[in-house]
Structure formats: structure tokens, C-alpha cells
Amino acid sequence: MTLTVQPHRESVGLKPGRLYLGGEWVAASDTWTHRHPATGEVIGEFASATKSDVDTAVAAARTAFGTWSTARAGTRVTLLHRYAELLREHAEELRALQALDNSVPVSFTSGIYAMSVAAAADVFDHHAGWVDKLGGQTLPPYQGGDHLAMTFREPIGVVAAILPWNAPFLLFAQKVAPALAAGCTVVVKPSEYATFTVLRMVELLAEAGLPAGVVNVVTGPGDPVGEALITHAGVDKVSFTGSRAVGKRIVEASAGTLKRVSLELGGKSPALVFADAPNVGLAAATVVGAVTLGLSGQACVANTRALVHRDVYDEFLAAAQGVASAVTYGDPFDPGVLACPLVNERQLDRVLGYIERGRGEGRLVMGGQRLGGDLAAGFFVGPTIFADVENSATIAQEEIFGPVLAVIPFEDEDEAVAIANDTEYGLGASVFTAGAQRAFRVSRRLRAGTIGINGFQIEPHLPFGGFNQSGLGREGGASSIEAFTELKSVLMPLTEEMM
Template sequence: MTLTVRPHRESLGLKTGQLYLDGQWTPAREGANWTHRHPATGEEIGEFAVAGAADVDDAVAAARRAFDSGTWSNSRASTRIAVLRRFADLLRAHDEELRSLQALDNSVPLSFSGSIYATSVGAAADVFDHHAGWVDKLGGQTLPPYQGGDHLAMTFREPIGVVAAILPWNAPFLLFAQKVAPALAAGCTVVLKPSEYATFTVLRMVELFAEAGLPAGVLNVVTGPGDPVGEALITHRDVDKVSFTGSRAVGRRIVEASAGTLKRVSLELGGKSPALVFADAPDVGVAAATVVGAVTMGLSGQACVANTRALVQRDVYDDFLTAAQGMAAAVTYGDPFDPSVISCPLINERQLARVLGYIERGKEEGARLVTGGERLEGELAAGNFVAPTIFADVPNTATIAREEIFGPVLAVVPFDDEEEAVALANDTEYGLGAAVFSADAQRAFRVSRRLRAGTIGINGFQIEPHLPFGGFKQSGLGREGGLSSIEAYTELKSVLMPLTGELM
């Protein structure tokens, strides 16, 4: 039986072939298109426009006009709140449609996007609700005169201007929200570039924003691959801030490109997140299922914060591996619209070859392959499927323990005591997330404070809209979520005002 998603493509009526500029859908000037192939079937799903430099100019100019006019940036707080909350309500109302579009984009199963918060439409709606609540509370300070005298010293937060928001393909709902919600709540205007591997979902969300009453020019969308679209956007002189989630290589390029105009930059650049499993974990089997599930279910390990290193105390090492194998064996693949399917393929053939290359490297460097390691064949042969893969006895110096693989590959590293566990966990260039499994509350808290990572889960892991998310070290710059996120889309202005006719 040949796997196909074409019937779903026909029933959804994809928005294709156009950019969204200044409130209008329009073709790219040069007429170039990108053909999207479904990662589970290899089928051509649809085409969308590839923006050129002139299209990016048009998008940025529309965003600049909208910002300078004050239609959004100087609008009443109640106006911005109402639009953001209407959009959140529309997201919830179109939940099934949006999740189906995502399944056509990146093949994340409906079973996963409907049950796991971080990949759900509901999470995106909550992010917009949360930031809508900050619109009328984003204030400055009134300070007493430091040198005495009769004057006021005040600070104000003002929107930073035109924002270039560049999304990855793996979590279009949440990452659309994490970038667009705080930018719009702060009063900025946005030029959005979705990944070429998750465009249809974003285009529909943009249609819903227009329905919610967002003024023309406040949100513009340019589609296509990083070259040429992303490059034209990050180097544009009239962009005030770039917010990007993706690879370190692109992140470094954005930092270089920002130097000429001193653009503000927020970057989330991935991780090699450890899970520290102590012998006194409440349930070693649950810990193993949690870690393996994050690496194999849903996104098939293509998640920046997944715990792809399991540091396991030797006393429970064998128990952990046994439970981990059982969890890996339970993962199912196939049609993302099938409720029995719980994981997806790798996003494209290039990533498939990359992950298989890392698996071979793991074998060559002496790690013990416990399960998996091969491409799935049979009726899945046309897709980019790799079996859940677990390596044991992995030195922390091994390539598969140090580099972000972005696939269903778990490296299990043994440790003896707490000091060694912390040292191994921190011995990485990354610092995005971590998890600690221990029934000893003091130990769990003590270890969490010592880990050099941006988000730590104790006996589990969860994304929350009101908590900052981001990384230490080479995992990025800045935070998304919570008050720190919306403040990152503002400039801080100081104003001094005399209360008499005398000079200060």
C-alpha cells in the first residue's frame, strides 16, 4: 500500500503562490515558485512564491509606513488588546484546520499536535492572550531627581520599529506566536518569513489575523528559502530588529549582518540538552519514557530543546536502557492523519542523510548501538523515516554527544555521582534546556541551579507562555516568553522635565 496525503491536500484548499504585502495577497515580482514535497510521502503538495530582493523591499517599506503612521504603534491599548485576543479566539476556532495544514507542511501527526501542548494551536493562542495582557502594563518609571532640584526624571518603553521575524519549520504555531505576539503587543510592525518547509500553516494564520482586524502593513509575509529571501531581510537597512530561530550557522550570519546598522537581535540557536537521571528518580521507567519520547515522538527529535543526552547514574543504568528500548519500540510512523501514528519523518532528504551520517559516526567512535539506526523501508520507503535510535556507553567527547543531530537519536552517558553529572551536563557549547530526575527535592533544586542552561525541568519538562525561554552560551541571545520577551521589542527612553522655569 502506497502512503499518500493528497486527499487531505485537496480538501484543505491551500493558499499558494502569493506574498502578503501591505494587506494584499500578491505574486512575487519575478514569478519564481517553490515546490513543497511532503516529507512522509515525497509527493508534491503545492507551490508558493519565492520573494526576491524587490519583494522584500516592498514588505519592509509597507511595515515602515505602517509603523511611522502610528496606526498600530500609537493606537489605543484597548485596540491592540482586542485584535490580539480576537486572533487568539480565531486560532482556537480553527484548531483542526490549522493542525491539518501543519500535517501537510511538516508531517507532525494530528495525534501529537492535538495532545502535546508545545505543538498545539492552543499554546499559540495562549501566547497571544498572555502578551495581550501586557499591552496596557508596559510602563516605565518616575524617579526622584538624583541631584536634587525641581524636575521629573522618567523612563518610557517605546516600540523598536520594524521587526524581521524568521521562523523554522518544526513548530510553526508556537514560534509564530513567540515572535509575532510580543512584537505586535509592543506596537512594532513585522515582516515574517516562514520556513519553506512550513509555509501553508503560516499563510492561513496570516489570513486569520486580517480577519481579526489587524491594519494593513502591520504584518507582512515573504516566502521562500533562506537564500535569497532571508538574506535580503536580515541585511535590509530599514529593519530595526531581527528575531530568528534556527541553526547556529545562520545565527552567526545574522549577527554579522546586523553589525552594519546595529540591528537589535534575538536568536534561539538550538541545543544538546541533557537529562540527568539519578538513582533516586521517582520512577526510572517514567524518566526513560519521558526522555525517549521527547527524542522520538511527534517531531522525531527535530526539536531544539529535546533531551538528546541522557546522563544516567550507574545504579539504574541498565533499568533505564531497558525502559528506553521499550519506549522506542512503541513509536509508530506513517500517515500523519492516522490517529495511531505518533511520530513524523525527517523534514527533507538532506536532513535524512545528515542523521544517518551521525549514526554511522556514533558506531565508528565506539558507542554501543542498542536499537534502531536504520532508515525505515516498506510502505514508508518514499518518506524520510529513521527508526528511533539509542546509543549506550557514549563518551561525552563523542560527536553524537556534542553536536545537535536534530533526529531521533539518543546518546546515553553513565555517571557515578552528582559532581560528575553536573560536569558532564555543562561540558557542551550549548545551554538551551535540561531536565533533572530525582525524588530528592534539595538535590533537584541544587543541581538545577548549577546547570548552565536557560530552562530546567524537574522530573519532567514543559513550555509555559509566561516563562522566558532561551539559552546560555551558543544556544542564542535573548529570551522569548513572559515580560522579558515583550521588553525585547522596545527601546527604553529617558525624559527629564523641569517643573520650574529654571534650567536644570
């Protein structure tokens, strides 16, 4: 039976995708036709913005900044909480839209917290709590005299929020929530492979009462839309999640106006499985699940390198293959489907190329091919596990962004840490051990932004970002407020004499 998602498209009631500029939904002169990655079917069309459209969006955000940045704290708090509730109320609809966008199964977005609408709502609720706490300090005069030394934290200005396709709920929230809480205005540029979800999220912001121009949306491919946005003189900050190549281009583009940047650029995260792991099978399930379930390894923080002690190496491999063999594919609306296809043909070719390279770099123990039959029209690649991989291998060093796991043996703790840190990236890591002292000791030695002990989770109130070439800055918790504000120092004499 040929796989189709067209009945779901009709039931969701997909709307034509337009630009959102200054509080108005606007058509564009050009459009992008979106095809579903699981079936190749046309899902719908949305506007592809021009440089002029980007100019309009930035101008609207600049105009709105004057009023939003000075809005009463209570106004912003109420609106952000109201929006969080709207997200929760529309969770089923948003999950369906994402399944039409990128084919991530609804079973995954309803069951995995970090991928859920609930997580996005929690991010907005958390940052609403910061609005009335954006305080500075009053400091004693360092040089003596009768004056006040004070600091204020003020919004940075107009923010360009550029989103990837894989986790639109959470990543929209991680960028837009702290920006709005801080008093910034935003121009959002979603991925062309996950646009309809973001458009609906913005529509709900308007329903929550967000004033016109505070958030604007320009849709379309990175060139020309993203390029026009990152080079725009009216943008004060760029917050981007995506590839390292684009991140470097943003740094180059920011030099002309010294834009502030926050960049999350991927990873090659290790999972360190020690011989005393509480449950080796569960460790294998956790690691393999992150690489194969849901996003099929198209997640920046997935543990795509498994560093396993030789004493439990065979046990880990056997468990890993068992978990991977249970992964199911197909209609993303089917609750029995657990994983998605790769997002497009270019990514399919890229992943298959890495797998071919890996055949000469390790022992292929399962997978390694594109899936056919009823799935032949989609970009499906089955779970792929390579064993006995050297950490210098291409498949152990480069971010593949697919369901490919490299398993690397180690002898002792020092070797495990050395292998884990031998990478250009540093986004995340996991440590599986029963020893609390080892868990903390190893976590402190790892060069990565987020470390999970016997598991891994994303939390709204914790900073997220990476070391090395995994990016610049952090988003989440208090770090988000710092990322979207500037510090200002003010000195005020308390007498008629000059300081």
C-alpha cells in the same frame, strides 16, 4: 500499500501560496514547489520572494508603524484576544495544514501542549495582557533640583521574524504576539518547509482586523529571501529561531546597522537521571519520547543526552528501548501514527551520517537505519539509541536534529553536572530525582535556560532561550516585552530655571 497524503490535501482545500504585502495577497515571479517529507508527493506551490518583494514588505511595515505604534492600548488588546479566539476556532484546520507542511502527526499537535494551536493562542492572550502595562518609571532627581526623571518603554520598530519549520504555531506566536503587543510591525519569513501553515495564520490575523502593513509575509528559501531581510537597512530587529550557522550570519549582518537580535540556536540538552528518580521507567519514557515521538528529535530543546546513574543504568536502557519500539510512522492524519519523517533529504543524509559516526563512538542498542517498505518514499529514520557514550563523542556534542539518543553513565552528582555543562550549548535540561533539595541544587548549577524537574514543559508566561551558543536573549513573558521595546529617559524641569 503506498503511502499518500493527496486525499488530505484535497479535503483541506489548500490555497496557492502568495506573498502578503501591505494588506494584499500578491503573486511572485518565481515559485517554490513543496514536496511532502513522508511521501515525496507535490503538495503545492508558493511564491518565492525577490529582494524587491522584501523591500516592499519592509516599506509597508515602516509605513504602518506610525499608526500601529500609537494605536490605543484597548485597540491592540481587543485585536490580540480576538485573534487568539480565531486560532482556537481554526485549530483543526491549522493542524491539518501543518501535517501537509512538515508531516508532524495530528495526534501530536492535538495532544502535546507546546505543539498545539492552543499554546499559540495562549501566547497571544498572555501578551495582550501586557499592552496596557508598558509603563516606565518616575524617579526622584539624583542631583537635587526641581525636575522629573522619567523612563518610557517604546516599540523597537520593524521586526523581521524568521521561523523554522518544526513548530510554526508556537514560534509564530512567540515572535509575532509580543511584537504586536509592544507596538512593532512585522515582516514574517516562514521556513520553506512549513509555509502554508503560517500563511493561514496570517490570513486569520487579517480576519481579526489587523490593519494593512502591520504584518507582512515573504516566503521562499533563506537565500535570497532571508538574506535580503536580515541585511535590510529598514529592519530594526531580527528575531530568529534556527541553526547556529544562520544565527552567526545574522549577528554579522546586524553589525552594519546595529540591529537588535533575538536568537534561539538549538541545543544538546541533557537529562540527568539520578538513582532516586521517582520512576525510572517514566523518566526514560519522557526522555525517549522527546527524542522520537512527534518531531522525531527535530526539536531544539529535546533531551538528546541522557546522563544516567550507574545504579539505574540498565533499568533506564531497558525502558528506553521499550518506549522507542512502540513508535509508529505513516500517514500524519492517522491518529495511530506517533512520529514524523525527517524534513528533507539533506537532513536525512545528515542524520544517517551521524549514526554511522556513532557506531564507532558508542554501543548501538537499537535502530540506526532508514525505514523502508511502505515508508521508503519518505525520509524516515527509526528511533536510535547509543549506550556507553563518552561525552566527548561527536554524537554527544553536536546537535543531530534527529531521533538519536546518547546515553552516558555517571557515578555522582558532581560528575553529572560536569558532564551536563560540558557543551557549547545551553538551551534546556531535565533533572529526575525524588529529592527536592537535589532538584533545586542541581538546577541552579546547570548552565541552561530552562530546567524541568521530573518532566519538561513550555509555558507562555516564562522566558525561553539559552546560555552559551544556544542563542541571545529571551522570548516569553515579560522578557518578550523587553526584547521588542527600547527604553527612553526623559528629564523635565518643573521651574523656569534650566537643569
